[in-house]
Amino acid sequence: YSAIMKSVMTFAFEMNYTRLDLSKKFNVEKTSLVPKYIKDTEIPKIFKTIESFSKPYRCRAMIIFLLGTGCRVSELSNIKVKDFDVNND
Numbered sequence: 001y002s003a004i005m006k007s008v009m010t011f012a013f014e015m016n017y018t019r020l021d022l023s024k025k026f027n028v029e030k031t032s033l034v035p036k037y038i039k040d041t042e043i044p045k046i047f048k049t050i051e052s053f054s055k056p057y058r059c060r061a062m063i064i065f066l067l068g069t070g071c072r073v074s075e076l077s078n079i080k081v082k083d084f085d086v087n088n089d
Helices: 002-014 043-050 056-069 073-077
Strands: none
Touching: 043 056, 056 073
16 A cells, blocks of 8 residues: 555656655555465475365365466366366377
């Protein structure tokens, strides 16, 4: 929200809606990003956590699919059975 407010205040100052440049009052803090990959040491922990789920086989299959293909979760949720063509790999 700070980045948005800073941008709005810069725009207001540049368009002469305000005499003061209030964008300097907002500090944009850096946030840590989610890692781009899962470390090999984390994978056994993930599978151990899955064992406590109500449908562990289904979750395990989804995790194996995600790790093996590199597709996104949104792509996994849109996959249909007809998308698989086992005869032609």
